[in-house]
Amino acid sequence: MSDHERGWHLREGTLCLRGDWTLGHHASLDAGLTGLRAKDIRALDGSELTRLDTAGAGLLWHRLGPSLLTLTQAATGLTDGQQALLLAVAGAMSGREPAPVCQARWSDGLARLGEYMHSGWRQGRLLLGFTGLTLSTGLGLLFCPRQWRMTALVAQMHQCGLNAVPIVALLTFLVGAVVAFLGATVLANFGATIYTVDLVAYSFMREFGVLLTAILLAGRTASAFTAQLGSMKVYQELDALRAQGLDPIALLVLPRLLALLLTLPLLTFIAIISGLFGGALVGLLSLDIAPARYLAIVQEVPLRHLLVGLGKAPLFAVLIALIGCLEGFKVSGSAQSVGEHTTSSVVQSIFVVILLDAIAALFLMEMGW
Structure with missing residues (x-):
């Protein structure tokens, strides 16, 4: 050369x-x-x-x-x-130095585990404090009807509840059909396909109805809450509200919390009915179980199983709404931060819902309920 x-x-x-x-x-x-x-x-x-x-x-x-x-x-x-x-x-x-090449050590794993535990503990404290702040604000407005945000409440109920009915009904219908088909496939080996109806009824009344609905709303509604409040913080709309003497908790958080608290039990009931209908369709087409016979078996299920499933819905609604709003307030002021906290709110909501559902299932099983 x-x-x-x-x-x-x-x-x-x-x-x-x-x-x-x-x-x-x-x-x-x-x-x-x-x-x-x-x-x-x-x-x-x-x-x-x-x-x-x-x-x-x-x-x-x-x-x-x-x-x-x-x-x-x-x-x-x-x-x-x-x-x-x-x-x-x-x-x-x-000013650049080559990155040091270090070998992974078991202490590094312990250090990361410690960081995760500390982050989880800090998030738990923030959520507990935010819950107390929201409750105190709500109690302060309880006896002041003029400050109730009924328009915002109805709008949030429409967005969180009514708009979610199609996806909740469709998903639980399909899951109900799948559960019925799998149950019939297994129970056919024992000549007990009739108990497929009980399997679908018990599973949807106690667990699947509320769990699937809560997971759907954790991904759909919690992310929407975080993105909405985060965008308002990026554009300094929250600061503008405070400058006008308005409380963002009363104006933004409480309507969302109450809307989810009212709509999640209703959506859970719709999910249970849709799941049972999906099981009924499989029973009619594959097991020759007439709708009247299917309904008669479902009516024999004790009412307490339905109440157990519906009783979890308000707790899940409160946690999903609070986590979504808290992550929205934690946005630091950039589009990247909005995306990160939106993802965090969905992950946290789904994790908390599944964790509490598992704890409740074990507790209720030990109590014989």
Whole structure:
């Protein structure tokens, strides 16, 4: 490779640059720099250099290292722009140190576990404090009917409840049909396909109805709460409300909390009915169980199982609403923060719902309820 092709030549300790040191010639320049050693260079000459960009300056840095900064300051033949570019690249790269290569140790895993536990504990404290603040604000407004936000409450009930009816009904209908089909497949080996009706009824009344509905609303409504409040914080609308003497908790959080508290039990009941209807359809088409017979078996299920499922709904509604609103208030003021906290609210809501449902199932089973 000639001096012109590789873009440089060395003359009595002076590195003479020539031609174009740009991104388009990066490959050939990089290959031509293999024989260049930083210790052999005492000066820099750019009189034959035609063009230079950050790609070419970066190549010089990787070959010459920190000495590029001093060489550029005493260089000859460089234009003011070329010298400024080399100084900027050398100055920026000089502050970088190679990332240390460290081996993973068991103590690193313990450290991360400790960080996760501390983060979970801090989030629990924030949620508890936010719950107390919301309850105290709600009790303060209880005897002040003029400050009730009925329009906001109805609007949130429409958004959280009525608009969610189709997806809740469709999903639970399909899950009910799947549970009935799987139950019939297994119970057919024992000649007890009639008990498929009991399987669907018990599972949806106690667990599936409220659990599926809560998970759907955790992904649909909690994320909406976080995104709405987070966007308001980004655009400083929350600060504007406080400047006008309005309480964001009373104005924004309480209507959402009450709307979810009222609509989640109703959606849970719709989910139970849809799941039972899906099981009835499978029973009619695959098991030859007449609708009248199916309904008669469902009516024999004790009412307490339905009450257990509906009783979990208000607790799940409160937690989903509070987590969604709290994450919205924690947004720091950028679009990236809105996305991060929206994801966090969905994950936290689903995790809390499943965790509390498992604890409640174990407790109720031990109590014989």
